Amino acid sequence: MNILKRLVLFAVVLAMATFAVQAGNFDYQLQAQKVAKDTYVFVGKTEDFSFENGGNIVNTGFIVTTAGVIVIDTGPSLRYGKQMKSAIASVTDKSINRVYLTHHHPDHFLGNLAFEGTPIYALSTTAENIKNEGAGFADNLYLMVGDWMRGTDSFQPTKIAKAGRVLLGGHDIEILSYSGHTSGDMAILDNTTGVLFSGDLIFHKRTLTTPHANIDKWLATIDSLNKLPFKVLVPGHGPISRDKTALSGMSSYLRWLDKTLEKAAKKGLSMTETMRLDLPQSFASNSLLKQEFSRSVVHLFPSYESRVFKRVN
Amino acid sequence: MKRILIVLCTLTFCTLSVADDLPSDPLGSVQWNDMYNAFLKGHPAVFDKRVKVLAAGYAEDPMNVPVTVDASELENVEQLVIFADFNPIPLIAKYYPTDAKPSLSFRFKIQQASPVRAAALVDGVWHVGSLWINTAGGGCTVASVGRMVGDWSDYLGDTYGKRWSGKKTSRVRLLIHHPMDTGLVEGIPEFYIQDLEFFDEADHELARIExxxxxxxxxxxxxxxxxxxxxxxxxxxxxxxxGNEFEARFAQ
Known part of the structure; x- marks a missing residue:
């Protein structure tokens, strides 16, 4: 009896000790990658959320100006936001002037709490979306990445950003207001360096996600982005590039997605049958193709179905 | 401690004695025996890969999890019973394909990660197919969109759909406006479509679904x-x- 009790106790202690070792190691290993003068990016993995990556699947960045640092997106968790701040401090001793949020998805704003006290700017639609969906996103991420999320809460942006030019510490920054990936997508063009932070309007070598997407608007937005005089493109997910191939890749996938779902609905396929369609080889180099296509079917198929169905009563 | 051990042993023994010849669940769900007793009792069960449960392994939208069940590799399927072990209300549908293929596509609300199963009754034996679906959860205890917007009664029973006629079979897909309240949300009693029956112009039954x-x-x-x-x-x-009634017609 006593032996059994001791064994149980030992197992519990062992489990706790193992857990404590892991818990001490919630390090995102953020390395600021310089992409242009004064401009740095923390490049995330092109994976889905997991207990291993802690939600570091996103690109965030910062611009060092003489008036202070401009931070673009705060990452998936409080821990990420804090680690981002210390990684920034290892590059510059300038204080943080402001934060811009590109849109309301959890991997882009749940680090906000780490920047409490600094102005956090978002488009009005984004602020509204965070108010409505932020807490739900946070709950969901706790389930998907676990203790990396400790202390994380949905924290509202404190300022509404308007489209237009902002001259700040020697940088001529253009705030661009679009939609398509969500109902409020901000892109930031630094005219001084030619760097475009596209947020999730652009996924590069990683299949795009559609939980709040409008394909027609998204395609129109990509046409607009194409006309911008940028030299360096920082996508929301995937590698940084210096040409426009990421844009044409996005457009062709979106057009294919639209056609495929339309055809499937017209043929009378169910959602599960549509998910199992063969996917073109040309998109195979984008990570998570099958998984994201299947998610997009869930997000988008009902609207294609409703265009095919007729009133029958 | 001793008491716990005794309880555990007794529980294991009970489970074993109830489950006499019941094949063990390939998905290892602790609910399998209870599910068998609740929905399949009366006929022996075998796990059979020919009964396909097709769905994504992760439920992107727990309020609308798309599933296709297909037992058409089996002949003379009298009935298909579909359930999710860990849902607060496990039973999803009972399908009687009188003059139809034993296959069905539907969407359902999932509350937590769970096996989803389809059992096809053929000559007095349940042939069971299963699939694990993971989810962030919460699908059954969230009020329907129509309840939250408050306009569900304006559309109640409106039915949309289409028929695709092939040589031997006709596919019919349809959507009926209905809140399908589970009764698990406080203050909203259960309210759901119970039966649909399909028949031809000679009044011959093609299929029935609960x-x-x-x-x-x-x-x-x-x-x-x-x-x-x-x-x-x-x-x-x-x-x-x-007691609300629903009707629709699907011409060729």
């Missing part, structure tokens, strides 16, 4: 009926648990 609370809001269903001499028009009739 739906239960976990079916999604505005049920979206897909069937494959055998073509009959009189099936140039396929009729649907049904009712919910409040």
């Amino acid at each position: 739906l239960f609370e976990p079916i999604n809001e505005n049920p979206t269903l897909g069937f494959e009926f055998n073509n009959t001499e009189a099936s140039s028009v396929i009729f649907m009739m049904g009712a919910d648990n409040n």
Whole structure:
């Protein structure tokens, strides 16, 4: 009896000790990658959320100006936001002037709490979306990445950003207001360096996600982005590039997605049958193709179905 | 401690004695024996890969999890019973494909990660197919969109759909506006479509389905009926648990 009790106790202690070792190691290993003068990016993995990556699947960045640092997106968790701040401090001793949020998805704003006290700017639609969906996103991420999320809460942006030019510490920054990936997508063009932070309007070598997407608007937005005089493109997910191939890749996938779902609905396929369609080889180099296509079917198929169905009563 | 051990042993013993010849669950769900007793008792069960449960392994939208069940590799399927072990209300649908392929597409609400199973009754034996679906959860205890917007009654029973006629079978897909309330949300009693029946112009039954609370809001269903001499028009009739009746017709 006593032996059994001791064994149980030992197992519990062992489990706790193992857990404590892991818990001490919630390090995102953020390395600021310089992409242009004064401009740095923390490049995330092109994976889905997991207990291993802690939600570091996103690109965030910062611009060092003489008036202070401009931070673009705060990452998936409080821990990420804090680690981002210390990684920034290892590059510059300038204080943080402001934060811009590109849109309301959890991997882009749940680090906000780490920047409490600094102005956090978002488009009005984004602020509204965070108010409505932020807490739900946070709950969901706790389930998907676990203790990396400790202390994380949905924290509202404190300022509404308007489209237009902002001259700040020697940088001529253009705030661009679009939609398509969500109902409020901000892109930031630094005219001084030619760097475009596209947020999730652009996924590069990683299949795009559609939980709040409008394909027609998204395609129109990509046409607009194409006309911008940028030299360096920082996508929301995937590698940084210096040409426009990421844009044409996005457009062709979106057009294919639209056609495929339309055809499937017209043929009378169910959602599960549509998910199992063969996917073109040309998109195979984008990570998570099958998984994201299947998610997009869930997000988008009902609207294609409703265009095919007729009133029958 | 000793007491716990005794309880554990007794529990194991009970489970074993109830489950006499019940094959062990390939998915290892602790609910399998209870599910068998609740929905399949009366006939022996075997796990059979020919009964396919097709779905994504992760439920992107727990309120609308799309599933296709296909037992058409088996002949003479009298009934398909579909359930999710860990849902607060496990039973999803019972399908009787009288003159139809034993296959069905539907969407349902999932509360937590769970096996989803389809059991096909053939000559007095349940042939069971299963699939684990993971989810962030919460699908059954969230109010329907129509309840939250408050306009569900404006559209109640409005039915949309289409028929695709092939040589031997006709596929019918349809959507019926209905809140499909589970009764698990405080202050909103259960309110769901219970039966739908499909028949041809000669009044010959093609198939019948019983739906239960976990079916999604505005049920979206897909069937494959055998073509009959009189099936140039396929009729649907049904009712919910409040006595509202539903009708639709699908011409060729």
